[in-house]
Amino acid sequence: GAVVSQHPSRVICKSGTSVKIECRSLDFQATTMFWYRQFPKQSLMLMATSNEGSKATYEQGVEKDKFLINHASLTLSTLTVTSAHPEDSSFYICSASPSGGEVGELFFGEGSRLTVL
C-alpha cells in the first residue's frame, strides 16, 4: 500500500512555543491530505483538510490561527501548532489517499505525539 511518513514521532515543548509537524507521501502525490487529532483512548477527530496550493479547510471548532496548515507541494503538508499550551497535548496523525484509490481507504502516517509542558 501507499506510504505516508510523519515527523517527528514525538515532541516535547514548552508552553508558548510553536511546533511544526511534517507529513509526506513517499510513493504517491497527494493533492489533499487530512489532519486528525486523537486523545488517549479516544477516536480520531478530523481537524482539517490540507489542499495543495490553496488554503486548508478547517472543521468546526478548530482554530485556523492556532493550527496552521501549509501544503506547498504534492508530497508535503505541514501542521504548525502555534503558541502551544498543555491542552494541545495530543496525538496528531496525518493521512492521504492516492488518486484512483478507494474513497475510504486512507493511509495514515505514524503519528506525532505532542506533549506541551
Next chain:
Amino acid sequence: GQQVMQIPQYQHVQEGEDFTTYCNSSTTLSNIQWYKQRPGGHPVFLIQLVKSGEVKKQKRLTFQFGEAKKNSSLHITATQTTDVGTYFCSSGNTGKLIFGQGTTLQVKP
C-alpha cells in the same frame, strides 16, 4: 451531522473466543470502512463496504454491511493475541472520514 456509533467500547476475550464489534448510524451511509490501530500505532485500513447487505471476509475476519446501510459489524473468529488493538469503523467521502469511537480488544493468552 453524520455520526457513527460503535459498541462495545472495550472487549476482553480469551484467546480462541470470537469477537464482534458493531457500528450504527441513524442515517443511511454511502460506505463503511474498518480500520485497526495497534497500541501505540496508527490506523491501518482493513476494508471498505459499499453495497447493501455486503459481506466480505479476510481470513478470520468477517465484515458485514446492513441491508439498510445503517449498520455494520466486524466479527473475528477464534481470536489470537495478534488481534489486540482498537478497531474503528468510519464513513465518508473523498477521504474525509468520520470515525466511530472504536472498540478496544484485549486477548488473554
